[in-house]
Amino acid sequence: MTVVVDADFVLALVRRRHPHHRDAVALVETLDEDLVTSPLAVADIDRAVAEHAGDDARHAVHRDFERGAYAVRWWADALKETLGIARRHPALGLTAASLVALAGRVNTRRIATFDEQFRTLTTPDGEAFVVLPADR
């Protein structure tokens, strides 16, 4: 099983003062599933970590990507699928849309996020997301 992760979830792990830091840590300490995200989210993670936690934290996140703590997936039709999802949900940014597409790609409905908009979305297969850690 795979869990899609969004940028704010990773930021919550990285930042001790993030309001959801403890919840994020507790989740990754107990999950054995692969954590996967999209390249669009990687760019958001890089920018947000640098802005909030500085270069040491940013480089630590880079090492986590190198070590395989997070997998990053993109595929031939990823942009087309992402744009299609964004078109159906005009208020949704492309990064979030890419994570919805990714969930379909890796055949999971489990997403690690503190973003409540995922409760209003479905996977490309029409299933409701299991929003972690809230829905554990």
Add this chain to the structure above:
Amino acid sequence: MLKKTSIYLDEDLDHRLARRAADEGITKAEFIRRTLAGAVQRPQRARPEAVGFEDVKKR
């Protein structure tokens, strides 16, 4: 040595498997074998270590 086995798949899953295999440039059978091998032998992923940093002071 390969052992032959048969399983029932949803038609949609079958199409998606074929598509994924084509993306990877391998046969569907090989894709299924690799996926199953990964599922039963996959080592535990690395845990994130970029955890618990203090915020930078904003100017």
